[in-house]
Amino acid sequence: MTCAVLAFVEGAAPAARLAAALGIPCHAVDVHRFPDGESLVRVEQAPRTAFLYRSLDRPNDKALELLLAASALRDGGTTKLVLVIPYLAYMRQDIAFHPGEAVSQRVFGDLLARACDALLTVDPHLHRTHSLAEIMPGIEARAVPAAEALAPAFATMHDPLLVGPDEESRQWVEAVARPLGLEVLLGGKQRRGDREVVLTIPEVGRVAGRTVVLVDDLISSGATMAAAARVLRASGATRIEALATHCLAGPAALEQLRRAGVAAIRSTDTVPGPTGSLAVAGLLARTIRDRGWLA
Ligand code: R5P
Numbered sequence: 001m002t003c004a005v006l007a008f009v010e011g012a013a014p015a016a017r018l019a020a021a022l023g024i025p026c027h028a029v030d031v032h033r034f035p036d037g038e039s040l041v042r043v044e045q046a047p048r049t050a051f052l053y054r055s056l057d058r059p060n061d062k063a064l065e066l067l068l069a070a071s072a073l074r075d076g077g078t079t080k081l082v083l084v085i086p087y088l089a090y091m092r093q094d095i096a097f098h099p100g101e102a103v104s105q106r107v108f109g110d111l112l113a114r115a116c117d118a119l120l121t122v123d124p125h126l127h128r129t130h131s132l133a134e135i136m137p138g139i140e141a142r143a144v145p146a147a148e149a150l151a152p153a154f155a156t157m158h159d160p161l162l163v164g165p166d167e168e169s170r171q172w173v174e175a176v177a178r179p180l181g182l183e184v185l186l187g188g189k190q191r192r193g194d195r196e197v198v199l200t201i202p203e204v205g206r207v208a209g210r211t212v213v214l215v216d217d218l219i220s221s222g223a224t225m226a227a228a229a230r231v232l233r234a235s236g237a238t239r240i241e242a243l244a245t246h247c248l249a250g251p252a253a254l255e256q257l258r259r260a261g262v263a264a265i266r267s268t269d270t271v272p273g274p275t276g277s278l279a280v281a282g283l284l285a286r287t288i289r290d291r292g293w294l295a
Helices: 009-024 059-076 103-114 147-154 167-180 223-234 251-259 281-291
Strands: 003-007 026-033 041-042 051-052 080-085 118-122 139-142 161-164 185-186 190-191 196-200 211-219 241-246 262-270 276-278
Touching: 003 009, 009 026, 009 051, 009 281, 026 059, 026 103, 041 059, 051 059, 051 147, 059 080, 059 103, 080 103, 139 281, 147 167, 147 211, 147 241, 147 262, 147 276, 147 281, 161 167, 167 185, 167 211, 196 223, 211 223, 223 241, 223 251
Parallel strands: 003 026, 003 051, 051 080, 080 118, 118 139, 161 185, 161 211, 211 241, 241 262, 262 276
Antiparallel strands: 026 041, 190 196
16 A cells, blocks of 8 residues: 555544545554553554544644554554644644743644654644744644635625734634635734633724624634624624634533624534534645645
8 A cells, every 4th residue: 555544533534535635545543542541552554655634632632642653654664654633733832921831832843743754734823933844843844724715604795804803813814815805804812811811803893784704713712702703793793703724612612602692603624523614625635746745
């Protein structure tokens, strides 16, 4: 076997979509959990070129198994190992914000880079770091923009106004708005805690009577989108939707968004969940082909 996608059970469906887009087989990575919580990871076959697929939502549970699978593939004879990590965790802690804190982005980037020859992800949260190359030395690391996969969310909307909830969202909202020629408004956010933000939107009067779509790379606790939705609702937006590349929010956070006035929540399938209907397989496959990684 020359090329194959290898998938853990929870990502079997999106990994199969990637394999189909590439025209190569998709095989399972088996994980056995021992009573003490350790994992035994096993790959049935080690293709010469392996696309090892796993999103790293719940990273503390999933990352170690990913590294074990990478090692098993190497031991089995894989010579080109590409980690396909649609949602790449630990990217937000890019500096020590307070004395004594670990710089998680640097540590995690280094760990992953040691395990593979190349890495592919979607819209990583890079803020002060400008490219993955800075934190993943010695490998080819590529970030695929999700904007094209998000575009179908606007298919049936008339003249929506796109709102980025904070300055960090500028790159994401502009990437979506530019090709579609849509109007953009940016907010400003101050984070007071994991689940508490204070948010203002200058020129918010422009939302009155409009369909407004909140766009960000990530919905986690939902606090950012919920705070933005409350401001938009109070300012007369007629319909509010939320659109994100990665949605990590659980049922309680999604309910909080609905209560704040968000009528629809959509995201890509980088993270499995009820909002993740927009597939990124085509974009991943295109990059894999363009980089010549299928050879
Ligand atoms: C941070 O700047 C990100 O772009 C998101 O705005 C943030 O991670 C969302 O987190 P939460 O949903 O917990 O407010």
